Amino acid sequence: MAISKHIPPERPITILTAKPEQFESLPREAELVRLPDMIGAPSRSKALHNQATPSVLHCVPLGVDEMRDHMGIIAQTLRAIDPALFVIDVSAEIALLSRIMSVPAVTIRMHGDRSDIGHLAGYEACVGMLAPFDDAIEQDSYPDWARSRTFYTGGLCTTKDPILARDEARQRLDLPLDRSITLVIAGGGGSGTPYAPLTVAARAEPEGLWLVAGPVHREGHETDFGNLRELGWIDNLTEFLCAADRVVASAGDNTVHEIARAAKPFLCIPEWRYFDEQQAKAAELARVGAAIHLNTWPASIPEWQRALADTDGLDVSRLATLHDEEAAQKAALWLESEARRLWAN
Incomplete structure (x- = not known):
């Protein structure tokens, strides 16, 4: 939400979310697309539920209606709006879906042990990564090729209340x-x-x-x-x-x-x-x-x-020094510059 404030007003924003109430105080106009909540949704049979997860994915149980609808709405939306960029909150599966849909994606870079094939494939599928923190606290385990494609905003804080003595x-x-x-x-x-x-x-x-x-x-x-x-x-x-x-x-x-x-x-x-x-x-x-x-x-x-x-x-x-008051603005400027760079003829 902090970043959206700084996206140019002529650039429309569409937000896909299972919790639209989180965006009630969005600082600018945006289209909200509700996604089914697939967390904890059951498979339709025990045999489907017991199928092993592919190593390149993290959470893709078979026979889950809510998951099919969730991913289907994402695919339908990408096809309908033809976005300049698709910003993804972490999910490696959705990064791969975006690449299959021929839509350029940026995923949010987060800390953790993300050296598994699923995360690496998600990084590879994206045109870049957006890290809402200072590069001084990046992990040594993060591959150089991925780091070179990552934009570090500096420490992004959504709070703007005044600092007092x-x-x-x-x-x-x-x-x-x-x-x-x-x-x-x-x-x-x-x-x-x-x-x-x-x-x-x-x-x-x-x-x-x-x-x-x-x-x-x-x-x-x-x-x-x-x-x-x-x-x-x-x-x-x-x-x-x-x-x-x-x-x-x-x-x-x-x-x-x-x-x-x-x-x-x-x-x-x-x-x-x-x-x-x-x-x-x-x-x-x-x-x-x-x-x-x-x-x-x-x-x-x-x-x-x-x-x-x-x-x-x-x-x-x-x-x-790890906090940057201008982090959200820097993120928005980078996203806009990437959108323009990728679609320039």
Whole structure:
């Protein structure tokens, strides 16, 4: 959505999606094409369901009506609108479909172990890749031939709320000026961030205040502490980021760049994702000194104290340089230049 704002107004946009409600606040006019939601849809027989997945594909069960309709609508739309470019959110299968349909495609480059034949075929099928992050945190395992065809926007953050001085943010939020404050951004994936490790963190730093934004998962044995406060879902996350002395969060794309934009010491504890996407991103952040990366949540007071000390010792400028305020505009300009280049006679 952030990129669409900068696409030239004379360039029409069509969006194919199974969740059109996500585009209600699109900053410019676009045609929305609803796709059937095929996630979890069943095959029509056990024998079809049991057929092995081809090595060049990732998720293509046989006999799934919703999948056939989903792919059929994509193919019909590509044929009808004859797009200058088809921008694909990750899917290697759709990249291959686009190439078969003779439509030039750009796929979004994401971190993770994507060295399998399916991902590589998807990269090969596309005219280029668009990476919404700084090339400083690209993985060494990403092939040179693919990297040479990838446009790195710099760190793209969809949030545009103003960055405030720490004390100003605390005054707005009625937070103490004289206490250390750690903000935990709980992930929305799965059942939420585990609450038990946060109770250990609160004990590891009893003089500090711990604020948790987002859902948490309780197992029933946790003990609450007065310096650990749940905020739930909030719509003013930037203010809390500005008020914090450090941040604990996962390695989601926008989350990382929100923290970079606020220039806060970052303890990164990735969530599970396909192809180890977040683990790979966290490892790259740690490699360039932009974050402390832990594979799992600290399970004891000494572990937390070591992790927090390491986090406080970071040079926040290394993380801050990974955010680019003009990333969305750069992405749009590159997409438009590619469309013009490919179709020039």
